[in-house]
Amino acid sequence: MIQRFEVGPRMSELAVHNGVAYLAGQIPEDTSQDIVGQTRQVLEAIDALLAQAGTDKSRILRAEIFLADLTEFAGMNQAWDGWVAAGHTPPRATVQAALAKPDWKVEIVVTAAV
Known part of the structure; x- marks a missing residue:
């Protein structure tokens, strides 16, 4: 069975x-x-979605981070380091990417155990 949340067109x-x-x-x-x-x-959006699935950031299996500009890597890490669960840091990849909207500086994809 597949459960889908916040289904859009x-x-x-x-x-x-x-x-x-x-x-x-x-x-x-x-x-x-x-x-x-x-x-x-x-x-914060990731926390909210994980809660809907009945899980949390301590159960993240993998994170993929897309930055519009790699010179902002340190700033992204500042926010990440204050959020990630100590002792539960997931495998992670960070790349520079042309994001869909020019005002977006970051997009993050995660996969987590429920």
């Missing part, structure tokens, strides 16, 4: 299958913020 924000939660790429709502603020918004 183009995509769902979250799917759960066989005890694994797959999140869509999460992006910031308020693009006027700097990289730290945008990253915090994205991490």
